[in-house]
Each structure stands twice: as structure tokens, then as C-alpha cells.
Amino acid sequence: MSKGLTKRSENxxxxxxxxxxxxxxxxxxxxxGCMVIKPYGFAIWEKMQRALDDMFKATGHQNAYxxxxxxxxxxxxxEEHAEGFAKECAVVTHYRLKTNPDGKGLIxxxxxxxxxxxxxxxxxxxVIWNTYKGWIQSWRDLPLLINQWCNIVRWEMRTRxxxxxxxxxxxxxxTAHATEAEAIEETEKMLGVYATxxxxxxxxxxxxxxxxxxxxxxxxxxxxxxxxxxxxxKALQSGxxxxxxxxxxxxxxVKFTNKEGQLEYAWATSWGVSTRLMGALIMAHSDDNxxxxxxxxxxxxxxxxxxxxxxxDLAKISEAVNPIFEEIKSKGISVKYDDDDKQRSGWKFxxxxxxxxxxxxxxxxxxxxxxxxxxxxxxxxxxxxxxxxGIAEHISDLLEEIQTNIYDKALKFREENxxxxxxxxxxxxxxxxxxxxxxxxxxxxxxxxxxKNETKATIRCIPFNSIEQAGTCVYSGKESAKRVVxxxxx
Amino acid sequence: MSKGLTKRSENxxxxxxxxxxxxxxxxxxxxxGCMVIKPYGFAIWEKMQRALDDMFKATGHQNAYxxxxxxxxxxxxxEEHAEGFAKECAVVTHYRLKTNPDGKGLIxxxxxxxxxxxxxxxxxxxVIWNTYKGWIQSWRDLPLLINQWCNIVRWEMRTRxxxxxxxxxxxxxxTAHATEAEAIEETEKMLGVYATxxxxxxxxxxxxxxxxxxxxxxxxxxxxxxxxxxxxxKALQSGxxxxxxxxxxxxxxVKFTNKEGQLEYAWATSWGVSTRLMGALIMAHSDDNxxxxxxxxxxxxxxxxxxxxxxxDLAKISEAVNPIFEEIKSKGISVKYDDDDKQRSGWKFxxxxxxxxxxxxxxxxxxxxxxxxxxxxxxxxxxxxxxxxGIAEHISDLLEEIQTNIYDKALKFREENxxxxxxxxxxxxxxxxxxxxxxxxxxxxxxxxxxKNETKATIRCIPFNSIEQAGTCVYSGKESAKRVVxxxxx
Numbered sequence: 001m002s003k004g005l006t007k008r009s010e011n012x013x014x015x016x017x018x019x020x021x022x023x024x025x026x027x028x029x030x031x032x033g034c035m036v037i038k039p040y041g042f043a044i045w046e047k048m049q050r051a052l053d054d055m056f057k058a059t060g061h062q063n064a065y066x067x068x069x070x071x072x073x074x075x076x077x078x079e080e081h082a083e084g085f086a087k088e089c090a091v092v093t094h095y096r097l098k099t100n101p102d103g104k105g106l107i108x109x110x111x112x113x114x115x116x117x118x119x120x121x122x123x124x125x126x127v128i129w130n131t132y133k134g135w136i137q138s139w140r141d142l143p144l145l146i147n148q149w150c151n152i153v154r155w156e157m158r159t160r161x162x163x164x165x166x167x168x169x170x171x172x173x174x175t176a177h178a179t180e181a182e183a184i185e186e187t188e189k190m191l192g193v194y195a196t197x198x199x200x201x202x203x204x205x206x207x208x209x210x211x212x213x214x215x216x217x218x219x220x221x222x223x224x225x226x227x228x229x230x231x232x233x234k235a236l237q238s239g240x241x242x243x244x245x246x247x248x249x250x251x252x253x254v255k256f257t258n259k260e261g262q263l264e265y266a267w268a269t270s271w272g273v274s275t276r277l278m279g280a281l282i283m284a285h286s287d288d289n290x291x292x293x294x295x296x297x298x299x300x301x302x303x304x305x306x307x308x309x310x311x312x313d314l315a316k317i318s319e320a321v322n323p324i325f326e327e328i329k330s331k332g333i334s335v336k337y338d339d340d341d342k343q344r345s346g347w348k349f350x351x352x353x354x355x356x357x358x359x360x361x362x363x364x365x366x367x368x369x370x371x372x373x374x375x376x377x378x379x380x381x382x383x384x385x386x387x388x389x390g391i392a393e394h395i396s397d398l399l400e401e402i403q404t405n406i407y408d409k410a411l412k413f414r415e416e417n418x419x420x421x422x423x424x425x426x427x428x429x430x431x432x433x434x435x436x437x438x439x440x441x442x443x444x445x446x447x448x449x450x451x452k453n454e455t456k457a458t459i460r461c462i463p464f465n466s467i468e469q470a471g472t473c474v475y476s477g478k479e480s481a482k483r484v485v486x487x488x489x490x
Numbered sequence: 491m492s493k494g495l496t497k498r499s500e501n502x503x504x505x506x507x508x509x510x511x512x513x514x515x516x517x518x519x520x521x522x523g524c525m526v527i528k529p530y531g532f533a534i535w536e537k538m539q540r541a542l543d544d545m546f547k548a549t550g551h552q553n554a555y556x557x558x559x560x561x562x563x564x565x566x567x568x569e570e571h572a573e574g575f576a577k578e579c580a581v582v583t584h585y586r587l588k589t590n591p592d593g594k595g596l597i598x599x600x601x602x603x604x605x606x607x608x609x610x611x612x613x614x615x616x617v618i619w620n621t622y623k624g625w626i627q628s629w630r631d632l633p634l635l636i637n638q639w640c641n642i643v644r645w646e647m648r649t650r651x652x653x654x655x656x657x658x659x660x661x662x663x664x665t666a667h668a669t670e671a672e673a674i675e676e677t678e679k680m681l682g683v684y685a686t687x688x689x690x691x692x693x694x695x696x697x698x699x700x701x702x703x704x705x706x707x708x709x710x711x712x713x714x715x716x717x718x719x720x721x722x723x724k725a726l727q728s729g730x731x732x733x734x735x736x737x738x739x740x741x742x743x744v745k746f747t748n749k750e751g752q753l754e755y756a757w758a759t760s761w762g763v764s765t766r767l768m769g770a771l772i773m774a775h776s777d778d779n780x781x782x783x784x785x786x787x788x789x790x791x792x793x794x795x796x797x798x799x800x801x802x803d804l805a806k807i808s809e810a811v812n813p814i815f816e817e818i819k820s821k822g823i824s825v826k827y828d829d830d831d832k833q834r835s836g837w838k839f840x841x842x843x844x845x846x847x848x849x850x851x852x853x854x855x856x857x858x859x860x861x862x863x864x865x866x867x868x869x870x871x872x873x874x875x876x877x878x879x880g881i882a883e884h885i886s887d888l889l890e891e892i893q894t895n896i897y898d899k900a901l902k903f904r905e906e907n908x909x910x911x912x913x914x915x916x917x918x919x920x921x922x923x924x925x926x927x928x929x930x931x932x933x934x935x936x937x938x939x940x941x942k943n944e945t946k947a948t949i950r951c952i953p954f955n956s957i958e959q960a961g962t963c964v965y966s967g968k969e970s971a972k973r974v975v976x977x978x979x980x
Contacts, residue, residue: 029621030564031608034557036621039636042554064532067524068610068641068657072587074520076595086587091598092610093583095645097562097576105566108581108607117598118521120558120582120610131519131526140832146529151558151641155585167558342630 005354007288012232016283017161023291023355025278026161033159033166040355041278043299045169048277049149051201051296052171055193061145061173066127068150069118074126078251081125084218088154090120090166120153125219125244125270128174129252136176136266138257143186144176152274162279163236163490170274176266178258180245183267187243190271191224194239202277203294203407204228204284205414206238207436207485209461214445217270221245227460227485229414230283233434235460235487238280241271279490284410285379291356292379294406295399302328302335302395303357307345307364314339317363320388324361324373327392333399353378358402359395379406420483427474427486431457436487438466440480442473451475451486460485495844497778502722506773507651513781513845515768516651523649523656530845531768533789535659538767539639541691541786542661545683551635551663556617558640559608564616568741574708575612578645580656582608610643615709615734615760618664619742626666626756628747633676634666642764652769653726653980660764666756668748670735673757677733680761681714684729692767693784693897694718694774695904696728697926697975699951704935707760711735717950717975719904720773723924725950725977728770731761769980774900775869781846782869784896785889792818792825792885793847797835797854804829807853810878814851814863817882823889843868848892849885869896910973917964917976921947926977928956930970932963941965941976950975 005022006014020026025041028034037045053063069092076082096112099105121127128146135141149171159165173190177183191208198204206226216223220242228238249255249265258264285292295301304325306317321337328335338348345362352360362374362383373391376383379402386394417435421427430437432455441447441459451474452458466482473480495512496504510516515531518524527535543553559582566572586602589595611617618636625631639661649655663680667673681698688694696716706713710732718728739745739755748754775782785791794815796807811827818825828838835852842850852864852873863881866873869892876884907925911917920927922945931937931949941964942948956972963970 027621027624029557029617031557031559031561031617034559036557037555039552039554043552045555046553062529062533063536064529065527065535065659067519067521067526068643069521069524071521072596075587082596083589086589086596089585089587090582090608091584091587092580093598094581095579097565097579097581097609099573099576106562106572106576108583118580119587127519127521131517134517153558169555 005288005290008231015288019282019286019290020161025282025291028159028161033156035159035161035165035167037169037275040299044281044293044297045275045278047297047299048197048201049171052193052197052273053149055197056147056171056173059145059189059193061147061175063148064146065148065150066124066131068121070121070124070127072117072119074130075119077126078219078247080247081219081251085122085154088122088156090153090155092118092120121150122152122154123270123272124148124150124172124174125248126252129248129254129268132174132176132266133252133254136254136256139178139259142176142178142256142266143182145173145186146175147171147173160279160490162275162282168275170272172270172272175269176249176254177269178256178264178267180267183245183269184243187222187224187241187269187271190269191226191239191241194241194271194273195226197273198226198228198238198280199407201294201296202281202284203403203410204238204280205407205411207461207463208465209463209485211240211461212445212448212459212484214448215458217242219244219247221247225461227487228280228284229417229436229487230280230490231413232283233417233488235436235485235489236276236280236283237460237489238277239271239273242269244268244270285406286356289381290354292406293356293358295358295403298356298358299334300336300352300355300357301333301399302359302361303348303352304335304337304361304363305345305348305352306337306339307362311341313365314341316368317365320368321363324388324391328395331392331396333392333396359398361391361395377402379409421474422471424474428455431455431486431488434488436460436485438483439474439486440471440482441484442476442478442480444476447473447475456488457486458489460487460489495778495780498721505778509772509776509780510651515772515781518649518651523646525649525651525655525657527659527765530789534771534783534787535765535768537787537789538691539661542683542687542763543639545687546637546661546663549635549679549683551637551665553638554636555638555640556614556621558611560611560614560617562607562609564620565609567616568709568737570737571615571709571741575644578612580610580643580645582610611640612642612644613760613762614638614640614662614664615738616742619738619744619758622664622666622756623742623744626744626746629668629749632666632668632746632756633672635663635676636665637661637663650769650980652765652772658765660762662760662762665759666739666744667759668746668754668757670757673735673759674733677712677714677731677759677761680759681716681729681731684731684761684763685716687763688716688718688728688770689897691784691786692771692774693893693900694728694770695897695901697951697953698955699953699975701730701951702935702938702949702974704938705948707732709734709737711737715951717977718770718774719907719926719977720770720980721903722773723907723978725926725975725979726766726770726773727950727979728767729761729763732759734758734760775896776846779871780844782896783846783848785848785893788846788848789824790826790842790845790847791823791889792849792851793838793842794825794827794851794853795835795838795842796827796829797852801831803855804831806858807855810858811853814878814881818885821882821886823882823886849888851881867892869899911964912961914964918945921945921976921978924978926950926975928973929964929976930961930972931974932966932968932970934966937963937965946978947976948979950977950979
């Protein structure tokens with residue numbers, strides 16, 4: 001076990017911070033509010049990107065790139081949108097530095113003041129819809145299905161790596177449609193893509209639903225989301241898909257001629273996931289020994305560690321490893337042979353455990369004699385000695401099994417931590433303990449806010465698959481048609 | 491032929507601007523100095539990225555991500571570096587907007603002024619070496635071989651899409667080494683990667699060489715570069731690789747314990763290519779009909795266009811196309827069947843010519859009877875009727891042939907436009923006409939500047955493969971050991 005990694009039960013938040021740093025995922029940078037994503041962390045993000053990008057393309061989307069800067073006047077055009085983001089905008093006011101005339105160093109050149117301030121994009125609806133105005137004239141130009149991968153800045157004072165930083169990486173899809181129905185279908189489709197990605201790649205079960213009006217994206221008619229439960233009983237919003245109606249088309253005057261020859265405003269959606277998913281991945285599955293990675297997202301899926309005393313032993317083991325390595329690799333599995341002799345095998349075991357490598361193979365001199373190999377699973381921390389015969393095939397199956405097992409474990413955890421609650425006292429008690437609390441709500445913003453003020457719990461979503469079942473609001477006692485999901489959230 | 495595309499011979503610059511816009515590659519955005527990279531242009535950039543990224547990884551590099559913001563004090567630390575970039579820095583001074591108390595709209599909140607201004611990265615040496623300080627303690631931590639793909643801002647007043655914009659996309663490699671020799675080897679290796687990429691993927695022959703001191707990257711000991719010749723006789727710097735010595739290690743105090751137990755400053759390199767390569771690709775190969783793309787970078791490599799009069803004809807053709815389409819696709823070739831009946835085949839021919847699709851297949855009713863298909867090459871604008879039999883195999887070979895042919899054509903053009911010049915009058919005359927002018931230079935910055943002032947020509951590089959051959963400086967008449975490459979440049 002890694003010395004010094006705080007236990008989840010002792011201090012979950014500390015455990016997370018230490019794990020992020022020690023597993024070489026990311027670190028706080030000296031630039032306030034910003035993170036450095038380290039190579040190992042970035043390799044996981046790249047795997048996420050590739051899988052998502054393939055899914056976006058398979059659903060007909062194309063990538064493009066739009067400017068980092070949003071002129072202040074663009075942001076102002078959609079009023080709710082402007083209001084929602086104004087408080088977290090990084091503002092560029094000057095475009096030149098000059099040598100300090102009073103001595104060394106540089107100062108901002110007062111002569112290089114911009115006539116209009118530029119905002120670093122907190123999201124790109126404004127700049128993209130301003131561009132779409134030139135792209136959309138006729139129904140033939142629709143739908144327009146575009147995505148961009150980029151960095152975003154939303155100024156934050158209290159930051160948390162991957163979960164809340166001033167700068168982060170994300171993708172943002174921005175689509176334009178000829179009809180309301182088609183735009184709603186797109187909003188739903190992309191939420192489905194996110195849910196599939198979370199479940200099949202991240203092994204992360206999610207609840208799909210719609211946000212209450214107070215939790216909507218600024219400028220949206222409806223915000224759909226996927227919500228996941230972390231091991232400390234807090235919820236994490238893992239992706240959102242917005243139906244924007246004609247709000248941005250109206251703000252930026254984007255009209256098209258429909259098939260009947262009439263001018264209409266285009267219908268819009270936007271949807272995004274970010275490096276926040278890295279936080280979800282870490283917090284959902286990892287344990288006190290370190291990271292637990294679903295094989296599909298693990299940069300190294302299998303590591304082979306030789307166990308030896310003398311250089312002669314190592315040479316013999318390496319010779320035996322070679323065909324095993326090649327056979328595993330030929331199955332498209334990412335495998336590493338760690339014969340670095342600056343570190344002992346015990347150190348390596350702990351290191352790969354910390355880094356969440358799904359399968360570790362150990363090979364010692366006795367194994368050579370017996371034709372065996374030790375197979376250790378990161379997810380269950382179990383190990384067994386097996387015949388070298390057919391090992392690649394076994395590992396290929398094992399990786400799938402691990403992928404499924406991690407999902408099943410997370411699903412079981414969520415099920416055990418989802419509670420139907422019907423009284424206000426039970427509600428308060430359960431929210432304090434954590435988990436998804438399914439409760440009736442009267443549908444008013446007042447009640448929602450009162451509950452938030454008293455318990456810090458928010459409505460994570462109104463789940464799509466929730467059964468219509470009349471009840472009374474846990475807070476106000478008024479009528480309610482179905483339960484919604486409450487939780488404390490990241 | 492596309493109506494209205496200005497001819498290169500009439501106005502090369504107009505031709506370029508029109509082509510970029512009409513082939514759907516990119517456009518100026520309403521945000522001053524910034525471009526929008528449109529889906530078709532971005533698809534080419536993605537292919538470039540993928541190929542380069544694979545080459546970086548094959549040479550042992552890993553990706554990571556560092557902050558967008560560089561605190562002013564970081565930039566100041568390496569003096570030459572600071573001086574070199576100060577004049578083009580976008581500066582963030584505030585982190586919040588607020589509602590204008592005098593009416594509608596938003597204003598910058600004066601209470602949200604940053605205590606230290608943040609520069610949008612014009613390059614990341616400062617922020618990365620400040621981070622490396624925490625990563626490098628021992629020779630065991632070296633070499634550190636890291637790359638990042640990101641956006642960059644260097645404020646520009648006079649912009650040109652892909653060639654010079656305020657914001658652009660690039661990759662920047664930043665490596666740290668234990669010895670000077672190893673860092674120099676890395677600098678050379680990465681220049682070689684760029685040259686290989688330019689030649690094998692972009693079909694673009696390049697000259698490899700070293701910059702004169704006055705053309706060096708701000709903060710480098712040496713800047714290596716690849717230089718390509720465009721069709722208008724101007725040079726385009728297509729990639730640079732810098733040996734930074736210990737400059738940044740000293741500025742950011744990055745020391746490591748060497749094998750002998752002594753503290754030493756680390757040795758650095760940095761290297762980058764950007765969306766400027768898109769400009770090089772367009773200007774090197776395209777013609778008056780539109781884009782000419784090397785097959786390896788073409789988003790669509792083959793397009794199949796049905797030629798028909800009635801819906802019945804189309805149905806029959808589509809049926810015949812299906813197995814051809816599948817066979818071509820099965821060879822890993824990106825193929826599109828354009829059966830859109832809103833456009834006529836003549837319009838489609840012109841459109842795919844404009845967009846540089848390397849091979850166009852045309853199939854009409856008569857072809858069905860004869861078992862033939864029309865194969866048109868974009869690079870030579872030739873076409874021939876062939877038997878459908880073995881067409882996929884033929885196209886696979888043809889794409890390779892086109893890739894080579896485009897390279898050979900560009901190489902021939904460069905050879906025909908490279909001139910040895912020995913007198914000042916000849917020099918001036920040739921520079922006016924364009925091309926790479928190989929001339930002797932006395933090695934002084936004064937002469938270099940005088941030549942630039944009189945002719946606008948710069949020394950593109952001192953080529954690595956230039957033969958040592960004594961001569962006299964074309965300007966000063968002083969001694970010179972070898973010729974250098976002069977040209978007007980983008």
C-alpha cells in the first residue's frame with residue numbers, strides 16, 4: 001500500500017487531493033486557479049476525447065474552431081446568458097506590454113487599450129451564433145452539427161483540481177435546426193451519447209434527467225444532465241445538454257428560409273463535457289491504495305513486473321516475457337514491461353496500484369520453472385498464479401470482466417445509496433449522511449431554495465425514468481406528481 | 491472551373507483569400523484578428539495533428555496541458571524572451587463584469603482588478619519551466635519529453651488567415667535534458683520530424699537549416715527551421731526547433747543533481763508547428779481551380795458522383811456504386827458517394843475540384859452498360875475511362891502516385907526557382923522576381939539588415955546541407971564560407 005495516502009473514511013477530500021497529485025494526474029499551477037494536467041492524467045483525458053470524438057462523428061457532427069475571445073457586446077446580446085456568466089469573466093483590456101520606464105521589468109502599455117474589452121470565452125454560444133448568422137440562410141443549410149474541443153475560463157476563487165478550476169478543457173457542441181422537434185431530439189440524443197460514454201467507457205452509472213429552472217444553463221429553455229454518485233455520497237454533474245430554443249437565433253438574428261419560403265429563426269442546442277469527468281472517474285472508483293481505472297480508459301492496461309535477485313535472473317525472465325509481451329500487444333492491449341532496475345519490484349507493485357493499472361503480471365524465477373505467471377487485478381486486489389499458456393487470451397477476457405465489474409460495483413453502491421424519503425426529518429437526516437435522496441417536491445423555486453438553504457441539498461434532476469406516483473412535497477406538504485433527485489453536489 | 495476564383499497570375503494574394511473562404515477552410519471572425527476554422531479546414535488540421543502526434547509519441551514524447559495564463563512576472567524572468575514577446579501580449583486585467591449601473595449592458599467591474607496582470611500565452615516556456623522546477627530534481631527525472639496542443643495569442647494588427655492571426659492553434663514541445671549534447675540532439679531530431687512530416691504528409695519539400703542570430707526565437711541559443719517555397723516565389727517558415735541552452739533553467743532556477751552528485755542547470759529545447767502549415771499546404775499546391783490536397787491529408791480522398799437524368803437511372807447507378815464504394819472503403823480509403831439530387835453533376839465536379847478531393851469517380855448509364863467508370867485526378871486534372879474491374883486496387887495505387895506527384899511537382903518548382911546569385915545587381919533583380927536566392931553573406935547582422943532594408947529579403951536560413959565553398963558577400967564583398975538562403979517571406 002502507498003504510504004501516506006489518506007484513507008477515504010478519514011478525509012475524503014484530502015484523499016482526493018493527494019491521489020490526484022501522487023498518481024501524477026494533475027497539480028495546481030503557480031497561476032492562480034489554473035491546473036497543470038500531467039502526462040499520465042492527460043493520457044486518460046486523451047482516451048476520453050478519442051472515444052467521445054468518435055461518438056460525435058458517428059452521430060454526424062464535425063469539429064471546427066472558434067475564437068477564444070468574446071467581445072463584450074456579443075456576450076450582452078442574450079440577456080440571461082450575459083447575466084449568468086458576467087461574474088466569472090476574465091477580461092482582456094490591453095494588447096501590449098512595454099519596458100517599465102522607471103526601471104526593470106514590463107508594464108501594461110496604457111496606449112494599447114482595447115476600444116472594446118474582450119472576454120475569454122466562458123462558453124461559446126455568443127461567438128458561434130454570431131458566426132452562424134453568415135452560415136445559415138436556407139433550410140438546406142440545416143441542420144448544422146458542429147463541435148469544438150477547447151479551453152474555457154470561468155473565474156473561480158475556490159478551486160478544486162478537475163472539479164472547479166478557472167481554466168479547464170472541454171468540448172462544446174453547437175447545433176442549429178429547422179424545427180423545434182429536431183432540436184429537442186438532438187438535445188436528447190447527445191445526452192444519450194454522454195450517458196453511453198459514462199457507462200460503457202467510464203464504468204460510471206448515471207441518472208439522466210432534466211434540471212429545474214433555477215439550475216438551467218443561462219440562456220437555455222431546458223437543460224438535460226447526467227448525474228453520478230461519488231463514494232462520499234455527493235453527486236457530480238457529469239455532462240449537460242441544452243435545448244436553447246430560438247433564444248440565440250433571436251439574439252444574433254439568425255433566420256433561415258424554410259421549405260415554404262418563409263423566414264424563421266433557427267432552433268439551437270448546445271452540449272458539453274469537460275475535464276470534470278476526470279474528477280468523476282477518480283472519485284467514483286478509486287480506493288485507499290490509489291486509482292482504479294476502467295481498462296478502456298487506462299493508458300497502460302497491463303504491466304509486467306519481473307521479480308529477480310540477480311542480473312542473470314532478470315535476463316532469463318526478460319527472455320520469457322518477450323513472447324508474452326508481444327502476444328498481449330498483438331491483441332491491441334496497451335502493455336508495459338517494467339524492467340527498470342533502479343526500483344525494486346515491491347515499489348513497482350505499489351506504484352502501479354497507485355496509478356490504477358488494471359492488470360499486473362508478475363514473473364519470477366520459480367514461475368519460469370513452473371511455466372506460471374502471477375495475475376493481479378487492481379479492481380479486486382486479488383491475485384492468482386496461472387499457466388503462461390493462453391495468458392493473452394485470458395487477459396483480454398479479464399480486461400472486459402474488470403470493465404464490467406467496476407461498473408457493477410459503482411451501480412451497486414449507487415443503489416445502496418439511493419433512498420426514498422417522505423418526511424422532512426428523514427430528508428434532513430439522510431441528506432446529512434449522503435446519497436441520492438428521492439423525494440417529492442412541489443415544483444416551486446421557493447421550496448427548492450428553502451431546502452437548499454436549510455440542507456445544502458440541490459435538486460440534481462427530475463429523472464426521465466422516474467415513475468409517476470402522486471405524493472406530497474417533503475418540505476411544503478403540497479401535491480407532487482413524482483419524485484426528484486436531491487443530493488449535496490460538487 | 492469555379493466561377494470567379496481570381497487567377498494566381500492576376501493576384502496571388504486575392505486568389506489565396508478567396509480560396510480559403512470558398513473551399514470552406516476558414517474565415518475571418520467578427521473578433522478582430524481571430525479566425526474561425528470551418529469544418530472542412532479543421533478536418534485537414536485534425537489529420538495533420540494525428541500524424542504529428544503519432545510521430546511525437548513514436549519519438550518518446552507525452553502530451554500534457556499547462557495554463558493559458560502567464561503571470562507578467564514569469565514572462566519577465568528571461569529577459570530576451572520578455573522583450574521579444576512584450577509587444578504582442580494580450581493582457582487580462584480584470585476577472586469580473588457587472589451590470590452597468592447607468593443602464594443596460596455590462597461593464598468591467600473596477601473592484602475586480604487583478605493584483606498581477608495575466609498574459610495570454612504567446613508561447614509557454616515561462617509557465618512550463620516554472621512548473622519543471624518542481625519536476626526535476628535528479629538526472630533520473632531527465633530527459634523530460636513533453637508536448638502540448640493548444641491555442642496561442644500573439645497580437646497582430648495586419649492579419650492573414652492561417653499565416654498571421656492574433657489567435658492560432660499549435661503544438662509546442664518542451665524538453666529538459668541532462669546534457670548540452672542531448673538537448674542539441676533533440677533539437678535536431680524534432681526538426682527532422684517536421685521535415686519528414688512536411689515531405690511525406692504535406693508533399694512539401696523543405697530546406698532544413700539554422701536561423702541567423704537576428705531571426706532567432708527570443709530566448710534561444712539557436713533556432714533551427716524548415717523553409718518552404720510558395721508558388722508566388724515567397725518563402726514560408728513552416729516549423730522551428732529551438733536549442734534553449736540553460737537560459738530558461740537559469741531564469742526559473744531548474745537544477746538537478748547529476749550522476750556525480752553535483753547540481754547543474756537543465757538543458758532545454760522547444761519546438762513548434764502551427765495552423766500556419768495550413769497556409770503552406772494551400773499555397774504550395776493549389777491551382778486556379780481550387781485546392782489541391784495530398785491524399786494523406788485529404789478529409790475525403792475519393793468522391794463518387796452519379797451522372798443521371800431520371801430517378802430510375804440514379805437508382806441503377808446507386809446499385810452499381812454500392813459494391814465499388816464498399817471495396818474502396820475496405821481499403822481504408824475515405825470515400826464519399828454524393829447522390830444529393832439538389833445539385834447537378836457539373837456543379838458537383840466544380841465543387842470537389844475547389845475542395846481538392848484527390849480522385850473523383852464518375853458513373854453514368856453508359857458506364858453501366860460498358861462496365862466502365864471515369865477516374866479523374868485532381869492534381870493533373872486528367873481523366874480516363876477504366877474498367878470497373880479492380881478499380882479499388884487501382885485507386886489505392888493512384889492515391890500513392892498522386893501523393894508523390896504533388897511532392898515531385900513542388901520539388902521541381904523549387905529547383906527551378908532556386909538561384910545562385912553572385913552580384914548585388916543580380917541579387918536585387920532576382921529577389922524582385924522571387925524564389926530562393928542562394929548568395930554569399932559576410933556573416934554580420936549589419937549586412938543582413940542592410941539587405942533587408944533595401945530589398946525586403948531576409949536570410950531564411952543557413953542550410954545544413956550547403957556545400958562549403960568560399961566566395962564573397964553579395965552586399966559587402968567581404969569573405970564568406972558558404973551560401974545562405976535569401977527570400978522574401980510570409
